[in-house]
Amino acid sequence: MIHFHLDPRSGVSTYMQLVQQIKHALRLGLLEPGDRLPTAGEVVAALAINPNTVLKAYRELEREGLVTARPGLGTFVERTLGDASPVARARLGRQLAGWMRTAYGAGLAREDIEALFTAALREIAQEGVA
Amino acid sequence: MINAVEASGVGRRYGRIWALRGCSVALPEGQVAALVGPNGAGKSTLLNLIAGLLRPSEGTLQRFGRPVSDRPEALARVGYMSQDTALYPTFTASELLRMGARLNPGWDDDWARERLTRLRLPANVPASNLSGGQRSQIALVLALAKRPRLLLLDEPLASLDPLARNDVMALLMQAVAETGMTVVLSSHIISDLVETCDWLVAINQGRVQVSGNIDELLDSHKLITGPREAVDTLPPRVSIVAQTITGRQASVLLRSGEHPIGPVWTVHRPTLDELVLNYLRQPEASVLPGPVAVAG
Numbered sequence: 001m002i003h004f005h006l007d008p009r010s011g012v013s014t015y016m017q018l019v020q021q022i023k024h025a026l027r028l029g030l031l032e033p034g035d036r037l038p039t040a041g042e043v044v045a046a047l048a049i050n051p052n053t054v055l056k057a058y059r060e061l062e063r064e065g066l067v068t069a070r071p072g073l074g075t076f077v078e079r080t081l082g083d084a085s086p087v088a089r090a091r092l093g094r095q096l097a098g099w100m101r102t103a104y105g106a107g108l109a110r111e112d113i114e115a116l117f118t119a120a121l122r123e124i125a126q127e128g129v130a
Numbered sequence: 131m132i133n134a135v136e137a138s139g140v141g142r143r144y145g146r147i148w149a150l151r152g153c154s155v156a157l158p159e160g161q162v163a164a165l166v167g168p169n170g171a172g173k174s175t176l177l178n179l180i181a182g183l184l185r186p187s188e189g190t191l192q193r194f195g196r197p198v199s200d201r202p203e204a205l206a207r208v209g210y211m212s213q214d215t216a217l218y219p220t221f222t223a224s225e226l227l228r229m230g231a232r233l234n235p236g237w238d239d240d241w242a243r244e245r246l247t248r249l250r251l252p253a254n255v256p257a258s259n260l261s262g263g264q265r266s267q268i269a270l271v272l273a274l275a276k277r278p279r280l281l282l283l284d285e286p287l288a289s290l291d292p293l294a295r296n297d298v299m300a301l302l303m304q305a306v307a308e309t310g311m312t313v314v315l316s317s318h319i320i321s322d323l324v325e326t327c328d329w330l331v332a333i334n335q336g337r338v339q340v341s342g343n344i345d346e347l348l349d350s351h352k353l354i355t356g357p358r359e360a361v362d363t364l365p366p367r368v369s370i371v372a373q374t375i376t377g378r379q380a381s382v383l384l385r386s387g388e389h390p391i392g393p394v395w396t397v398h399r400p401t402l403d404e405l406v407l408n409y410l411r412q413p414e415a416s417v418l419p420g421p422v423a424v425a426g
Contacts (some may be wrong), residue, residue, distance in 0.1 A: 006325070014325055041307040048300035049306035050326040051164055 001036060002031060006047060014049060018057035026066065026081040029089065037067060037075040132195055134159040134280050134312035135180055140189035142175050148336055149175040153189065154418070155331055155341045157314065162306060164330035164344075165316040166406055172336045173316040174213065178281050180314065182211040193280060206235055209278030211269055218257035223251055223268050227275070242275035249301065263294025270298060274305045284313040287322050299326055304367045320403045330402070333410055338343045339416045340409050344402060347417065352384045353404055356395040365389045371415045372408040383408040384418070398411075 002025050006017055025031040037058065040051040058075050061067045071077045082089065103113050135157040142150045150172040165173050178184040179191055191198045193208065200275040217226060222244055231237045238307070246253055251268055258263055266286065273281060286302075287295045303326060306313060314331075317323055330347060331341040340347065358380040361373060365398050369385040384391075385399060391397075400408070409415055 008321075008324075039307075041304055044303040044307050045300050047325070050294050050328060051303060052328055054326070057366055 004043060004047060015053045015057040018054065019060050020080070021065070022061060025080055026077070029080070029086050031077050031080075033077050033079055035077045037077070038071075039074060039108070054071075062101070132159050133157060133192070134194060135314070136192045136195075137179075138190050140176075140179060140191050141187045142172075142179060142183050142184060143187040146364070148187075150179070151336045153333070155338050157312065157329060157331070157341075159312050160304075160310050161329040161343075162313045163315070163318075164323040164327035165314055165331050165333070166318060166320060166323070167333040167339075168410060169318065172332045173333060174284055175399065176333065177210070177284050177314065179281075179317060181208060181282050182376055183210070184361050199283075206426050207277070207279040207384065209273040211273045211281075211283045211286060213288065213355045217257040217265055217269055217272075220256050220420070222254045222256055223398050224253040224270075226257070226272055230275055236277045238277050239321040242271055245271050245301070249297070257376075262289050262298065263291065264293065266290055266298050271302055274301075277309070277313055278323075279426075281311055281313045283313065283317075285316055285321065287317055295322060299411060302326070320406050324402050330406070331407055334410050336414045336417075337413075338418065339413065340406075341418055347405060348402065349400055350386050350417075351405055352386050352397050353381065353400040354384060354391065354395040354397050354407075355379060355381045355415050360394045364391060372412040374408075374411075 002022065004018055004021055006014060010017065012020070012058070022031065022037070023049060033035075040054040040058075043049070043054045044051050058069065062069060062075075066076045066078055069073050100113060103116070108116075133156045137153050137155050137163065140150065141154040153172075153176065165176065167173050173346060174185065178393060179186055179192065180198065182198045182205060193204075195420075198204070210411055212234075221229070225251070227239065227242050227246075230242070233238050246268070247317065249271075250266055251271075252260070257268065260268070261283070266289075270283075270286065273283075283302075290298060299322070305311065315321055315323075315327070326345060330340055330344050331338060331343060358375050358378055361380045361382065364370070364382070367390050368391060371383040373380055373382040375381075377388060384402070409417075
């Protein structure tokens with residue numbers, strides 16, 4: 001089961017935050033095909049937001065083919081995101097964590113690491129790999 | 131789609147003073163509407179008129195396509211919670227529920243008792259010995275147990291701490307998810323409404339200034355900031371709602387249009403606070419879709 005958290009200062013609309021958090025969970029393998037998403041009532045009880053916001057997020061995910069609503073049963077994950085196998089993903093995650101430890105060891109702050117990471121992502125994107 | 135509330139030219143006068151004048155709004159069924167405005171703007175008067183507790187001095191007012199009346203069958207599916215959440219102080223939650231069951235034909239007692247248990251509200255303590263947050267939650271459970279099709283809440287969050295505000299809103303939003311009822315709630319704390327409301331009605335000096343779907347309102351406005359002298363170079367057909375000058379900088383709320391406004395301006399989508407405050411500062415500006423357009 002996924003637990004949502006909202007950041008009111010993010011500048012991202014609430015429904016989009018829900019969409020992004022579900023996609024994030026799909027990428028990390030925290031949600032898998034067949035899993036049921038929490039009902040609008042369950043999300044609303046936890047976050048005190050308008051149920052239409054939750055439904056809007058689920059409709060957006062459905063439009064992208066990531067989930068399916070089965071009337072009377074709930075909304076279910078249809079497919080996952082990210083092509084790498086869970087094993088490859090775990091290995092890459094460990095390597096990245098190792099790199100970050102090295103970076104902290106070299107005296108970099110969190111912001112420095114984020115800046116380096118973002119810059120590298122941008123550089124790779126320009127090479128046309130991603 | 132049917133309108134839960136439709137007001138046309140509604141006014142209410144106390145003696146010679148008009149508390150509300152020329153009020154025309156249409157609220158589609160199933161919306162959670164925020165009624166905002168400064169103190170004394172006429173929010174409570176409008177809620178009382180919709181509830182049928184007051185009669186309009188002029189104009190017509192309908193609920194679900196029928197003229198508002200205070201006959202029992204008309205009130206059976208209308209819930210109303212006043213500003214001071216008046217619970218009889220010596221009654222316990224359990225006694226209040228028993229009273230609600232006697233007085234309301236469509237009362238859902240199982241739901242109400244289940245909700246009290248789940249919210250861990252003490253059933254056998256007199257209301258006067260409970261916290262403000264607990265009293266508000268009980269008052270809301272009572273209003274919801276009636277299974278209203280339209281629920282009117284006058285400042286339901288005003289006296290509550292942030293935790294209690296969250297609990298009350300979560301209870302309300304769950305009931306909306308379960309039933310699809312229409313809610314009108316008044317507040318002057320706009321940040322409480324951002325996550326919970328679909329619809330905005332802003333009233334100011336006894337007049338309705340803004341009424342519309344919140345997402346559409348925010349999409350149809352732009353907040354631009356730039357050098358103050360650039361205000362004079364904005365194209366004449368741009369529709370300015372309000373502007374604030376701070377030092378050398380100007381901040382202008384515009385209604386979005388096709389007109390290019392020049393590269394000196396930084397453009398962003400306004401937040402609900404920014405939209406409301408800019409309109410309230412400028413009482414003569416308004417966005418009011420006609421009742422016909424809203425119903426379509």
